[in-house]
Amino acid sequence: MVTMHNFLAVDAGGTSTRAVLVSPSGTCLGYGESGAGNPVSRGFRGAADAVLRASRKALGGSARPVHSATVAMAGASLAQPPGLLLEHLREFNPAQGITIESDLLAVFYSGSYHDAGHALIAGTGAVAARVEGGRLAAVADGAGWLLGDSGSGFWLGREAVRAVAAALDGRGPGTALTEGVLAQLGLQADPAVGASGRTGTLQQLINAVYGFMPVQLSRFAPRVFDVPADPVARDIMDRAAAALAGTLLAVGGGGPGGPLVFGGSVLTKGAPVAAAVVEEVSLRRPGARPVPVLVHDGVAGAAVLALKRHGIAVDAIVFGRIASSLAALRD
Amino acid sequence: MVTMHNFLAVDAGGTSTRAVLVSPSGTCLGYGESGAGNPVSRGFRGAADAVLRASRKALGGSARPVHSATVAMAGASLAQPPGLLLEHLREFNPAQGITIESDLLAVFYSGSYHDAGHALIAGTGAVAARVEGGRLAAVADGAGWLLGDSGSGFWLGREAVRAVAAALDGRGPGTALTEGVLAQLGLQADPAVGASGRTGTLQQLINAVYGFMPVQLSRFAPRVFDVPADPVARDIMDRAAAALAGTLLAVGGGGPGGPLVFGGSVLTKGAPVAAAVVEEVSLRRPGARPVPVLVHDGVAGAAVLALKRHGIAVDAIVFGRIASSLAALRD
Numbered sequence: 001m002v003t004m005h006n007f008l009a010v011d012a013g014g015t016s017t018r019a020v021l022v023s024p025s026g027t028c029l030g031y032g033e034s035g036a037g038n039p040v041s042r043g044f045r046g047a048a049d050a051v052l053r054a055s056r057k058a059l060g061g062s063a064r065p066v067h068s069a070t071v072a073m074a075g076a077s078l079a080q081p082p083g084l085l086l087e088h089l090r091e092f093n094p095a096q097g098i099t100i101e102s103d104l105l106a107v108f109y110s111g112s113y114h115d116a117g118h119a120l121i122a123g124t125g126a127v128a129a130r131v132e133g134g135r136l137a138a139v140a141d142g143a144g145w146l147l148g149d150s151g152s153g154f155w156l157g158r159e160a161v162r163a164v165a166a167a168l169d170g171r172g173p174g175t176a177l178t179e180g181v182l183a184q185l186g187l188q189a190d191p192a193v194g195a196s197g198r199t200g201t202l203q204q205l206i207n208a209v210y211g212f213m214p215v216q217l218s219r220f221a222p223r224v225f226d227v228p229a230d231p232v233a234r235d236i237m238d239r240a241a242a243a244l245a246g247t248l249l250a251v252g253g254g255g256p257g258g259p260l261v262f263g264g265s266v267l268t269k270g271a272p273v274a275a276a277v278v279e280e281v282s283l284r285r286p287g288a289r290p291v292p293v294l295v296h297d298g299v300a301g302a303a304v305l306a307l308k309r310h311g312i313a314v315d316a317i318v319f320g321r322i323a324s325s326l327a328a329l330r331d
Numbered sequence: 332m333v334t335m336h337n338f339l340a341v342d343a344g345g346t347s348t349r350a351v352l353v354s355p356s357g358t359c360l361g362y363g364e365s366g367a368g369n370p371v372s373r374g375f376r377g378a379a380d381a382v383l384r385a386s387r388k389a390l391g392g393s394a395r396p397v398h399s400a401t402v403a404m405a406g407a408s409l410a411q412p413p414g415l416l417l418e419h420l421r422e423f424n425p426a427q428g429i430t431i432e433s434d435l436l437a438v439f440y441s442g443s444y445h446d447a448g449h450a451l452i453a454g455t456g457a458v459a460a461r462v463e464g465g466r467l468a469a470v471a472d473g474a475g476w477l478l479g480d481s482g483s484g485f486w487l488g489r490e491a492v493r494a495v496a497a498a499l500d501g502r503g504p505g506t507a508l509t510e511g512v513l514a515q516l517g518l519q520a521d522p523a524v525g526a527s528g529r530t531g532t533l534q535q536l537i538n539a540v541y542g543f544m545p546v547q548l549s550r551f552a553p554r555v556f557d558v559p560a561d562p563v564a565r566d567i568m569d570r571a572a573a574a575l576a577g578t579l580l581a582v583g584g585g586g587p588g589g590p591l592v593f594g595g596s597v598l599t600k601g602a603p604v605a606a607a608v609v610e611e612v613s614l615r616r617p618g619a620r621p622v623p624v625l626v627h628d629g630v631a632g633a634a635v636l637a638l639k640r641h642g643i644a645v646d647a648i649v650f651g652r653i654a655s656s657l658a659a660l661r662d
Contacts, residue, residue, distance in 0.1 A: 102527070129528060139528030140500045146489070146548070147496045147540050158477070165478045169471045170581040196433070197460060197470030209478050214545065217477070250501040 005067035007310070008058065008092060009302035010051050011106050012037030012073045014124055017047075018299040019054035020326060021066070022306060026318035031299075031329040032057020038074050041215075047073065048088040055092060068096035070306035072106030072298050101305050102136055104129040106298030109305055111261030113319040120248045120277070120292075122240075123264030124218045126152035130251040131258075134308060140250035145215050150243035151273075153266050157220035159236045161209055167232075168202040175232035180223040181205075225270050240266070241276030248277070249284060262292040300326055336398035338641070339389065339423060340633035341382050342437050343368030343404045345455055348378075349630035350385035351660070352397070355643055357652035359634065362660040363388020369405050372546075378404065379419040386423060399427035401637035403437030403629050432636050433467055435460040437629030440636055442592030444650040451579045451608070451623075453571075454595030455549045457483035461582040462589075465639060471581035476546050481574035482604075484597050488551035490567045492540055498563075499533040506563035511554040512536075556601050571597070572607030579608065580615060593623040631657055 006029060010019040017037030021030040034057070036042050037050035051071055059066075069089055086098045108119040108131050115134040121127050126149045127142030145154045164181045166172030182189065182201070185208045190200030198206075209217070227233045244267075248260075267274045274292065282289050295301070303322050304314050312318075337360060341350040348368030352361040365388070367373050368381035382402055390397075400420055417429045439450040439462050446465040452458050457480045458473030476485045495512045497503030513520065513532070516539045521531030540548070558564045575598075579591075598605045605623065613620050626632075634653050635645050643649075 104528075136526075136528035138524075140502050141497075142529075143496045143500075143533070143537055144541060146545055147492055147537055150493075150497075150502075161478055162481075165474045166472075166481075169474075171471050171481075171577050193469075195467075197435070197467035198473075202474070206474055206478055210475060214477055246502050 005065065005095065007303070007306040008055055008066040008069040008089075008094065009299065009306040010037075010055060010069065010071045011103065011298035011302045012039075012047055012051050012071060013103065013297060014038040014041060014074070016297075017050040017054045018297055019051070019058035020299055020303050020329070021058045022303040022322065024307065024312055026303070026307065026314070026321035026325070028303065028322060028325040028329055030058040030060050031326065032059075044084060048085055051085065052088055055089065059092065065093035065095060067094065068306065068310065069094045069098040070101055070302055070309065071098065072101045072103045072302045072305065074103050096310065099305075099309055101302065101309075102129075103298055104139065104142075105131065105134075105136060106301035106305060107263040107295060108261050109301030109308075110263070110295040110298050111293035111301070112259040113304060113314045113316065114258050115308075117258030117260060118248065118251060119261040119263065120244060120267065121263040122152050122244055122266035122273070124153045124215060125149040126155070126244060126247060126264070126266070128244075128247045128251045138251040141247045150247065151240035151266070153218035153221040153264070154215055155243070156224050156236060156240055156266060156270075157217035158214075159239070160220045160223050160233075161205070161217060163232050163236065165202060165205060168199060168205065173232060176227040176230035177223055177233055180226050181220060184220065184223065185209075221266065222269075225272070228272055237270070237273050238276060241273050241280050244273070244277045245280035245284065248281060260290040260292045261295055263295050263297070267292075268294050268296055336396065336426065338634070338637040339386055339397040339400040339420075339425065340630065340637040341368075341386060341400065341402045342434065342629035342633045343370075343378055343382050343402060344434065344628060345369040345372060345405070347628075348381040348385045349628055350382070350389035351630050351634050351657060352389045353634040353637060353653065355638065357634070357638065357645070357649035357656070359653060359656040359660055361389040361391050362630075362657065363390075375415060379416055382416065383419055386420065390423065396424035396426060398425065399637065399641065400425045400429040401432055401633055401640065402429065403432045403434045403633045403636065405434050427641065430636075430640055432633070432640075433460075434629055435470065435473075436462065436465075436467060437632035437636060438594040438626060439592050440632030440639075441594070441626040441629050442624035442632070443590040444635060444645045444647065445589050446639075448589030448591060449579065449582060450592040450594065451575060451598065452594040453483050453575055453597035453604070455484045455546060456480040457486070457575060457578060457595070457597070459575075459578045459582045469582040472578045481578065482571035482597070484549035484552040484595075485546055486574070487555050487567060487571055487597060487601075488548035489545075490570070491551045491554050491564075492536070492548060494563050494567065496533060496536060499530060499536065504563060507558040507561040508554055508564055511557050512551060515551065515554065516540075552597065553600075556603070559603055568601070568604050569607060572604050572611050575604070575608045576611035576615065579612060591621040591623045592626055594626045594628070598623075599625050599627055 017034045032054045034050045034053035037047045039047035128140045130138040141148045348365045363385045365381045365384035368378045370378035450460045459471045461469040472479045555564045
């Protein structure tokens with residue numbers, strides 16, 4: 001079923017959207033990025049616009065129609081009729097239409113060409129998936145900042161600001177997080193106690209934090225990684241790792257069941273958290289010592305999915321070609 | 332300084348507002364209630380309207396001017412100029428003007444006529460105060476649902492729905508909370524796994540919970556008290572109690588420092604939580620075994636404050652008169 005046409009593959013994420021034009025042999029020919037493409041937070045039209053902009057960049061000036069478009073999006077979009085997105089992408093005239101895939105699956109395939117294994121993703125949100133036969137067999141968490149996302153960037157940021165508030169009124173121990181959080185908010189310490197019975201510092205912190213959308217507290221997650229030796233920060237990282245390990249184990253992850261892929265900034269930029277998740281999984285499932293593959297996004301996996309779904313075998317050579325040609329384009 | 336006029340005393344709370352007309356001897360002559368009067372959540376005008384409506388009811392048809400008005404409100408209102416509220420209440424023509432007091436202080440004085448002691452309040456939010464010389468000497472928590480309120484009704488409700496979500500996707504143990512939470516939301520169990528890799532039950536729960544304002548999750552707090560024998564509910568109550576004990580200890584509470592007043596539905600309706608807070612304080616401060624006075628709101632305390640602020644001594648007899656005459660009016 002190999003054709004002369006190329007495939008458009010897109011990873012529409014909560015922070016940015018990435019598109020690649022990939023040949024049937026796995027050579028990435030064009031790459032483009034645009035803004036947030038999560039239909040849950042941006043709405044379906046906003047997400048579709050982001051997909052369109054990234055795709056145009058990936059195709060450059062090429063007017064040649066693509067064989068098909070594969071778009072990886074957050075779970076809830078799987079229920080959307082692909083016709084809506086096809087309408088948005090009609091200028092690429094995909095002969096074989098458009099396929100919406102799970103963004104979790106795309107992250108998994110960014111780290112593996114096998115059709116079974118596990119993925120754990122901790123960015124703004126947190127979710128784990130077990131993949132079987134190239135499909136999502138089980139998903140845990142990903143329930144959003146209020147109901148779940150335990151150990152996510154939001155969760156870390158919220159724990160950081162809560163720890164600072166507790167330190168400021170004596171409910172919790174002093175912490176090196178305070179300096180970083182106050183500096184990020186541009187606040188000066190003001191230890192005078194006002195009529196409310198609170199210090200000026202804490203009152204300013206309260207006023208500043210409630211000016212954010214809750215999910216924006218993920219912006220404070222890096223402050224936890226800034227001070228890894230601080231006991232309060234260490235405790236937050238340990239609890240995040242325990243929660244993430246629990247999420248991974250809930251989908252049956254961590255056992256000898258194929259590759260394990262880690263994605264999202266909490267795991268890819270927060271090395272202590274990733275290491276602690278592996279440690280925790282080893283403790284809770286004796287004998288298992290998973291070696292995770294770290295991936296930064298799902299665009300390579302979207303390309304893998306595009307090829308696989310059209311009957312093209314993706315082996316170590318094709319997978320390596322996708323990875324290396326994509327890296328060259330992104331440099 | 333005793334005058335022939337009576338005092339208007341109001342407790343403007345997050346759920347309802349209560350006003351009482353009290354004589355210089357402590358006899359409550361009229362009582363009225365209205366809706367939410369928290370200026371943080373309702374805005375200052377909405378809160379002032381609630382104060383006005385409750386006050387009209389308390390005064391009945393009386394056109395006699397009051398000596399003064401004392402209005403207990405959430406902490407942030409203390410920074411508001413009383414002139415705004417006076418303008419709203421001008422029909423009562425308070426000869427000695429209007430005084431805005433802390434709602435924490437009003438709750439404390441609902442349980443004690445002494446001028447030093449401690450209060451711990453856990454309703455939708457959670458806060459502790461140390462009172463010295465009739466003023467707030469220290470306050471801990473009360474930092475709102477996102478930044479604090481550990482152990483509050485919001486916190487309990489959020490932990491309940493998170494525990495149900497975790498039970499539904501296998502991250503957490505099964506719990507009797509699931510039945511109560513699903514029933515409250517009118518959801519039926521649907522164990523079939525959809526394309527998103529989640530059960531229908533969990534997807535419905537996610538859809539329902541994100542339809543609420545976050546702080547409305549406090550509505551689920553009673554589900555925790557419904558199943559006190561459930562290990563997950565028990566753990567949530569234990570963690571709430573530990574957090575509330577920490578908040579109380581942060582203001583120096585729990586020691587032999589005068590009366591201890593407990594307010595808010597989590598402590599007054601959640602007997603296991605109140606008992607566990609006392610237990611936790613005893614463990615963490617050996618020798619202390621506080622016996623809290625439970626109060627339902629701050630309206631009696633607002634009356635105490637009205638009298639005290641105008642030089643009228645409130646002793647056990649006057650305090651008892653306020654309590655008994657108020658109870659008769661509220662029957």
